[in-house]
Amino acid sequence: MDKKVQNHEGCCTDDNLSGAYSGQQEIVIQPSMPAPVQDEVCCGAPPGPESNPFERPGYVLQRFVKDFVDTPVGPVPSIKTDLDRNDLFGKMAVRWGIHRDNYKVAPGLYCVGTPDQNAPVLVTANYKLTFDVFRKELGSIHAWILVLDTRGINVWCAAGKDLFSTTEVIQRVQLTGLAKIVRHRQLILPQLAATGVSAHRVKKASGFKVIWGPIRAKDINYFLKNDLNADDSMRRVTFAFRERLGLVPVELSHLVKPSLWVLLAIFLASGIGSHIFSVGVAWTRGLMATAAYAAGILAGALAAPALLPWIPVRSFALKGTITGFICGIGVILIFHAALQFWEVLALVFGTTAISSYLAMNFTGSTPFTSPSGVEKEMRKAIPLQALAVLIAAVSWIGSAFAK
């Protein structure tokens, strides 16, 4: 079907497409008249290439689509397995929380290579980052890719929210007409989807047997070659240094907005004194308090996650308390000449409380904390964190009156 396009342009649904493809009314696109290259007088640079024959009115042809493969249910996009610059920019952006909640691909059936009726069906989420990580590993594979509508959320989180769910798998299998494309009745799902998908229910409702694939996309090649068997290590989540650091930017990006309020409060609290309020004092003392706040963020959202396995306590709030206390002491050493006792107390308590709270919140980003455990430590930690903030605020404001 290369260089061919069917002739009624208003096609929209899969049904229309399949009708058009099975019909006889295909026309060959004529090579366009090349524009004269030297003709730059009135219209600037020479024009770009002509439209891709796969373009359809009202649709955007995705950059990751290489080709379309004809199937009994219509053309299925064949996707590229190498990432381009846009994919990498997109990845960097979402790591910093930019466009993160709307970074997705259209759900439905795709393929890699030239799959036939016996090719495996790999199921994944429609978060573009997940989709990219996945297709990057499929260079030497011929397979059908069933992308579920997980609202642009990754496999595990979507499974936890019941979006990568039993119902979604069953519905997507039916909507795509998968049963007409493959002769076998097997779906390979990433293991972490098991939180949301009940294999025996999928089998009952759709006739497709769920095979639990490896956790990580990079193991899919091995899994397929090894008769659909994964080694134990492919079935265990990891949380290596690099994986933990990859989560830090998003954690930091969440802090931007609340930090504006915190800084305002710091500025106001720092200017209060026996002179009622002084902008000059607010500035000099405010800078020191801001440094303590920044140290708390550094300790709780960067140091604690990075050093996670090496901080010898299990409670995350306690891990943050340790890193926070050390960073608080660091701040004191920098400003010690300008500080009196109550100010030292305020800065150390402030830094430690912020760090403890942020480290505690990092539980949401880890792959091993149980909700029962998190709730248990929170019940103890939150009152103490609040008390520490109170002590910090009272000491900080009070010390200004002692001067």
Add this chain to the structure above:
Amino acid sequence: MEKFRYLPGVSTLELDVQACVGCGMCEIVCPHGVFLLENSKAKICDLDGCMECGACAKNCPTSAIRVTPGVGCANYIIQTWIKGKDAASCDSVECC
């Protein structure tokens, strides 16, 4: 995941060995190797490794496994305290 251990003795995971048919699904889906199949019956071999994700219970064909599943996320739990379990959402928490 031996390097990462969280608070011990808190998991709500329970296994009814009588109801187990030994299909081994729990052993496959658990991301922390909590289950082990011994003499055609599942066994909880590392209860404290459990993060209560619920994958095992969801995929047990005879409902022999019980666990209160959830997300181990402080921010989410704070929301359930403030707004109640139904109104809390991960959307405003943005953890995942």
